[in-house]
Amino acid sequence: MSERTKERRQELHDALLAAAERTIADSGLAGLRARDLAASVGCATGAIYNVFPDLDSLILEVNARTLAGLEGHLGGHTASAKRATRIGAGDQLVELGVRYLEFATNNLLRWRTLFDHRMPPGQAVPTWYMERQQPLFGIVERTLQALQPSLSPKERSLLSRSLFSAVHGIVSLGLEEKLGALPLATLKSQLATLIRAFSAGIAQKRS
Amino acid sequence: MSERTKERRQELHDALLAAAERTIADSGLAGLRARDLAASVGCATGAIYNVFPDLDSLILEVNARTLAGLEGHLGGHTASAKRATRIGAGDQLVELGVRYLEFATNNLLRWRTLFDHRMPPGQAVPTWYMERQQPLFGIVERTLQALQPSLSPKERSLLSRSLFSAVHGIVSLGLEEKLGALPLATLKSQLATLIRAFSAGIAQKRS
Numbered sequence: 001m002s003e004r005t006k007e008r009r010q011e012l013h014d015a016l017l018a019a020a021e022r023t024i025a026d027s028g029l030a031g032l033r034a035r036d037l038a039a040s041v042g043c044a045t046g047a048i049y050n051v052f053p054d055l056d057s058l059i060l061e062v063n064a065r066t067l068a069g070l071e072g073h074l075g076g077h078t079a080s081a082k083r084a085t086r087i088g089a090g091d092q093l094v095e096l097g098v099r100y101l102e103f104a105t106n107n108l109l110r111w112r113t114l115f116d117h118r119m120p121p122g123q124a125v126p127t128w129y130m131e132r133q134q135p136l137f138g139i140v141e142r143t144l145q146a147l148q149p150s151l152s153p154k155e156r157s158l159l160s161r162s163l164f165s166a167v168h169g170i171v172s173l174g175l176e177e178k179l180g181a182l183p184l185a186t187l188k189s190q191l192a193t194l195i196r197a198f199s200a201g202i203a204q205k206r207s
Numbered sequence: 208m209s210e211r212t213k214e215r216r217q218e219l220h221d222a223l224l225a226a227a228e229r230t231i232a233d234s235g236l237a238g239l240r241a242r243d244l245a246a247s248v249g250c251a252t253g254a255i256y257n258v259f260p261d262l263d264s265l266i267l268e269v270n271a272r273t274l275a276g277l278e279g280h281l282g283g284h285t286a287s288a289k290r291a292t293r294i295g296a297g298d299q300l301v302e303l304g305v306r307y308l309e310f311a312t313n314n315l316l317r318w319r320t321l322f323d324h325r326m327p328p329g330q331a332v333p334t335w336y337m338e339r340q341q342p343l344f345g346i347v348e349r350t351l352q353a354l355q356p357s358l359s360p361k362e363r364s365l366l367s368r369s370l371f372s373a374v375h376g377i378v379s380l381g382l383e384e385k386l387g388a389l390p391l392a393t394l395k396s397q398l399a400t401l402i403r404a405f406s407a408g409i410a411q412k413r414s
Binding site: 115118130133137158159161162163164165166167168169170172173174176178179180186190191193194196197198199200201202204 | 322325337340344365366368369370371372373374375376377379380381383385386387393397398400401403404405406407408409411
């Protein structure tokens with residue numbers, strides 16, 4: 001492949017990715033159609049498949065960008081190690097939970113697409129995408145480590161995922177108003193109550 | 208309306224409900240189509256709307272039956288007040304969580320439909336359906352009351368919904384394998400770890 005061809009493919013790849021991200025942000029996953037994407041970047045529908053193996057791969061690349069945005073939003077407050085020791089691990093977990101809620105609220109359709117997208121039957125989520133989730137859980141794992149140093153790396157890894165899932169459940173059923181409408185402030189304070197209770201329980205656990 | 212007409216409407220209502228329930232159990236919400244339902248009970252498609260205002264109402268009636276089944280599965284173990292005091296409120300919450308996981312595993316598509324169904328834009332979930340959820344939360348509220356008697360009724364009501372949402376998050380991301388595949392036994396023990404930590408934290412809380 002000539003340098004110029006490679007360059008053009010990269011440009012098409014980036015244009016399609018940006019167009020798909022805009023569509024998902026504006027209308028969610030259900031609004032994404034190959035024909036519309038192609039039209040919006042001015043290529044033939046079939047040309048999409050020169051740069052992405054399928055539409056699922058394109059969606060996963062959009063999701064990877066959403067994960068990076070989420071990581072930035074969560075990671076910001078742990079950047080300072082000084083602050084980390086100052087505010088205490090339990091409060092840090094609460095802050096992570098509240099920041100997750102903020103990110104979901106401010107990026108509702110992109111965030112929802114992380115969970116709405118399912119691979120075609122029989123196809124597993126690719127390894128590169130699973131690996132892209134790890135830094136996010138790393139943030140939670142480091143806080144759990146400070147909270148309860150006796151947890152093994154394996155326990156910490158599992159617990160970070162379970163705690164994330166629990167927080168995600170509260171945020172997602174809350175924002176979908178599945179159990180009735182809750183003001184955002186109530187949702188925040190519920191998150192805080194639950195994470196604080198969990199943290200107190202984990203901190204008092206003896207291995 | 209004559210008695211005979213009322214009776215026939217009731218029969219059609221029940222037949223459609225049973226057919227919709229079977230379809231959802233076998234193929235999930237995406238498999239539900241008015242035409243197929245009508246064909247399977249031998250009525251015209253339009254006749255559905257003589258007994259249900261719309262397909263959403265029919266789906267909510269199926270969901271109400273799923274909720275009743277879930278309530279039976281969760282409520283069974285709290286039937287005996289003796290047992291309740293014997294096993295302790297924290298262990299009871301763990302058992303409720305594990306039973307929720309069991310119900311979801313054994314009724315995957317019916318359970319998923321509880322959450323996959325969304326009302327058309329601008330339409331709220333009807334009050335009768337929201338009220339149908341209350342007995343389920345009542346089970347959790349009674350256990351929270353035993354765990355921490357200082358919670359006000361309002362706090363208990365909110366916390367039962369948040370704890371349910373947290374458990375739901377773990378169960379649903381776990382069963383969807385969103386964060387990687389976990390054996391069912393690991394999922395159970397993660398639920399137990401998280402609920403136990405939460406219970407310990409809530410029990411030590413002073414009002």
